[in-house]
Amino acid sequence: MTIQMEQAEQFSFNFQTETARISAGSxxxxxxxxxxxxxxxxLLLFLIKxxxxxxxxxxxxxxxxxxxSYIRFMKRLDIAVAADFIVMAATLIEIKxxxxxxxxxxxxxxxxxxxxxKELADRLLEYEKFKAAAEMLYERTTIEQALFSRGQIxxxxxxxxxxxxxxxxxxxxxxxxSRRKEEVQMEIHREEVSLAEMLRNLKRxxxxxxxxxxxxxxxxxxxxxxxxxxFIAVLEIVRTESVKLLQNTTFGDIILRKV
Amino acid sequence: MDFExxxxxxxxxxxxxxxxxxxxxxxxxxxAKLLSGILDEDRESIDAAVEELKKEYxxxxxxxxIREIAGGWQISTRTEYHEEVRRxxxxxxxxxxxxxxxxxxxxxxxxxxxxxxxxxxxxGVQSASAIKTLLEKRLIVTKGHKETVGRPVQYGTSRDFLIxxxxxxxxxxxxxxxxxxxxx
Numbered sequence: 001m002t003i004q005m006e007q008a009e010q011f012s013f014n015f016q017t018e019t020a021r022i023s024a025g026s027x028x029x030x031x032x033x034x035x036x037x038x039x040x041x042x043l044l045l046f047l048i049k050x051x052x053x054x055x056x057x058x059x060x061x062x063x064x065x066x067x068x069s070y071i072r073f074m075k076r077l078d079i080a081v082a083a084d085f086i087v088m089a090a091t092l093i094e095i096k097x098x099x100x101x102x103x104x105x106x107x108x109x110x111x112x113x114x115x116x117x118k119e120l121a122d123r124l125l126e127y128e129k130f131k132a133a134a135e136m137l138y139e140r141t142t143i144e145q146a147l148f149s150r151g152q153i154x155x156x157x158x159x160x161x162x163x164x165x166x167x168x169x170x171x172x173x174x175x176x177x178s179r180r181k182e183e184v185q186m187e188i189h190r191e192e193v194s195l196a197e198m199l200r201n202l203k204r205x206x207x208x209x210x211x212x213x214x215x216x217x218x219x220x221x222x223x224x225x226x227x228x229x230x231f232i233a234v235l236e237i238v239r240t241e242s243v244k245l246l247q248n249t250t251f252g253d254i255i256l257r258k259v
Numbered sequence: 260m261d262f263e264x265x266x267x268x269x270x271x272x273x274x275x276x277x278x279x280x281x282x283x284x285x286x287x288x289x290x291a292k293l294l295s296g297i298l299d300e301d302r303e304s305i306d307a308a309v310e311e312l313k314k315e316y317x318x319x320x321x322x323x324x325i326r327e328i329a330g331g332w333q334i335s336t337r338t339e340y341h342e343e344v345r346r347x348x349x350x351x352x353x354x355x356x357x358x359x360x361x362x363x364x365x366x367x368x369x370x371x372x373x374x375x376x377x378x379x380x381x382x383g384v385q386s387a388s389a390i391k392t393l394l395e396k397r398l399i400v401t402k403g404h405k406e407t408v409g410r411p412v413q414y415g416t417s418r419d420f421l422i423x424x425x426x427x428x429x430x431x432x433x434x435x436x437x438x439x440x441x442x443x
Binding site for chain 1: 283353356362365382385423433
């Protein structure tokens, strides 16, 4: 059940399901869901388990070959191989080369000798614990999704919707009006916007943006006449369309939101 | 006069009923401290009332249960009835976290406060997008900076983590060393 690149021609891919089936020479089928591995350690653990090898005695040459083949395989499928996977490949090759170096067989040297695989084995063991912990968390979410606490009870805090009265709207409107007054007015001839146009414009924006801050909307108006038209358009849209007015805090901004 | 004697002493049965009402209306798990403050009853009476309430629910095989979550109590439906509840609510289980996010969350839960390089060391892979997801879901929070080169941000789990994973507190998580025996 090893991934052998010579057999690449036999691979059949289904990109839509992102599932690759690898037909090995023995006829055994190895199903690999691409991207299934959360990281290089995860892939390494998978390869070691598949070989039924011991973490403390990793058949480093074989595992390295398989690991590198897997990465080549991912590249062949145009899957971006994360840099972390490459780093691990380099680590494996380094360990493999260290293992190939002859070492003295004297007793003293034997004692000093540290298995080049040890650090990797330790990391794998550490990682495996957290992988198991992640599975435990997954199980917990399954349980949590099967029970329900009651829905929210209406309180002032979570009930932002108000019947924003005409007076509230007028207050916002007056705020804008007074702000306009302070600014130096330059008389420029421009085409006035009709109520129908303003309504269309407002409708389009609400359905595109989902919500509009009335203060912003009014501020965009250039003349008093436009402001009045905008104000009437807001009244009209609240009356005729499925939009609602929200005010989160008293005297706060009023939001026009599509229902 | 002794201050203690000034306190309202409700009949035990009343207290059980009142505690039930407050746990019911609370948006989040309600703590013994909060209950005791609001009701002007000592912690022991509150604890006893909750215990009694739990027993009542169990004895009459209620569809509800009292659970201890994030240091407080919460009323929820029993898992056995999730199908019927879902049919009524017309909801499906929400999307679960990816394995990569769960792994990252596991590392943060057990190693907190923990920095990004420390998470990388354990997982062997960058966890930036997983951390982003966990922050967005408010399962983790930043816990200051580590006083080391670059003063990296440290992460820890939030109260929402306890609530969403149905945990009393962090000590309810099995010890990480227990998983060692499990994986061998």
